[in-house]
Amino acid sequence: MSHCQKTIKKEVAVAGIGLHCGQKVSMTIRPAREGTGIVFVRTDISSRPEIPARIDNIVDCHFATSIGNGDCRISTIEHLMAAFSGMEIDNAVVEIDGPEVPALDGSAATYVMLFQEVGLKVQNKARRYIEILEEVSFRDGDKKVTLFPADGFYIDFTIDFDHPAINAQRFKGRIDRKVFQRSIARARTFGFLKEVDMLHRNGLALGASLENAVVIGAKTVLNSEGLRFSDEFVRHKVLDLIGDLYLLGAPLKARVKAVKSGHELHCNIMKFLAECPSAWRFTGNDSEYPDSLPRWGYSVGASGYGMAASF
Numbered sequence: 001m002s003h004c005q006k007t008i009k010k011e012v013a014v015a016g017i018g019l020h021c022g023q024k025v026s027m028t029i030r031p032a033r034e035g036t037g038i039v040f041v042r043t044d045i046s047s048r049p050e051i052p053a054r055i056d057n058i059v060d061c062h063f064a065t066s067i068g069n070g071d072c073r074i075s076t077i078e079h080l081m082a083a084f085s086g087m088e089i090d091n092a093v094v095e096i097d098g099p100e101v102p103a104l105d106g107s108a109a110t111y112v113m114l115f116q117e118v119g120l121k122v123q124n125k126a127r128r129y130i131e132i133l134e135e136v137s138f139r140d141g142d143k144k145v146t147l148f149p150a151d152g153f154y155i156d157f158t159i160d161f162d163h164p165a166i167n168a169q170r171f172k173g174r175i176d177r178k179v180f181q182r183s184i185a186r187a188r189t190f191g192f193l194k195e196v197d198m199l200h201r202n203g204l205a206l207g208a209s210l211e212n213a214v215v216i217g218a219k220t221v222l223n224s225e226g227l228r229f230s231d232e233f234v235r236h237k238v239l240d241l242i243g244d245l246y247l248l249g250a251p252l253k254a255r256v257k258a259v260k261s262g263h264e265l266h267c268n269i270m271k272f273l274a275e276c277p278s279a280w281r282f283t284g285n286d287s288e289y290p291d292s293l294p295r296w297g298y299s300v301g302a303s304g305y306g307m308a309a310s311f
């Protein structure tokens with residue numbers, strides 16, 4: 001297979017408001033060498049700390065996915081990570097002068113446009129995939145994510161909100177660059193108007209508006225332009241899942257079945273996978289790279305997770 005690693009041909013710059021912090025942030029995304037992965041750098045801190053986008057650096061995954069290192073944190077990285085994954089970009093350095101990635105329009109569309117404008121550079125080393133060998137799942141009540149062996153990357157996502165503007169929605173299919181660009185990248189984040197006070201009291205959604213989110217009222221969507229897809233909500237959940245899963249540090253060969261899951265469950269299935277060496281392997285051999293996923297003694301309660309046999 002001629003699947004080589006890729007980076008962007010030239011740097012791109014973007015600025016905007018963080019969805020949760022409400023602060024203006026500027027970001028420059030630069031090309032990077034083979035084997036770099038995706039690395040974030042906080043340029044507003046004098047030591048310029050570098051935080052690789054990897055599962056062992058996840059510090060919070062409640063309302064958004066945040067990575068960090070000591071006191072330094074970068075929040076809401078999932079839409080940018082989805083753009084890297086969806087566009088098949090392996091290596092990039094993201095310089096950012098604040099604590100949160102800008103929300104832009106609430107989707108990954110701006111990144112896709114910028115990456116297409118500068119173009120992608122095919123590098124010399126082969127991509128290394130994480131191939132699932134055994135079914136692995138993680139459950140939290142009625143929410144569940146399962147990874148099955150597959151020859152490519154497939155997602156089957158079901159949501160079910162007790163709200164007339166959403167109800168049950170399902171997206172199912174193979175995810176490749178074309179599908180990502182056409183069907184996923186433009187789907188925006190969403191939130192309920194009735195939750196805004198609670199979120200604000202918790203210091204969340206301070207930058208959220210009709211410009212960067214689909215806002216749902218008592219019965220209908222409040223954005224005057226309406227939805228970009230009739231099932232935009234589940235497509236955005238697929239976008240989040242793609243972004244979160246890229247924190248494994250390599251593209252996945254798996255069929256991912258997700259039911260009502262969110263960032264927290266996505267983080268848990270990745271942490272659990274790292275604890276199950278027999279359930280996956282890296283494709284190809286390259287002694288330059290580690291042959292295991294980062295692990296940090298993750299433990300969970302008696303229920304909630306399992307290999308195939310326990311479900």
Ligand SMILES: [Zn+2]
Pocket residue numbers: 078079189236239240
């Ligand atoms: Zn999202």
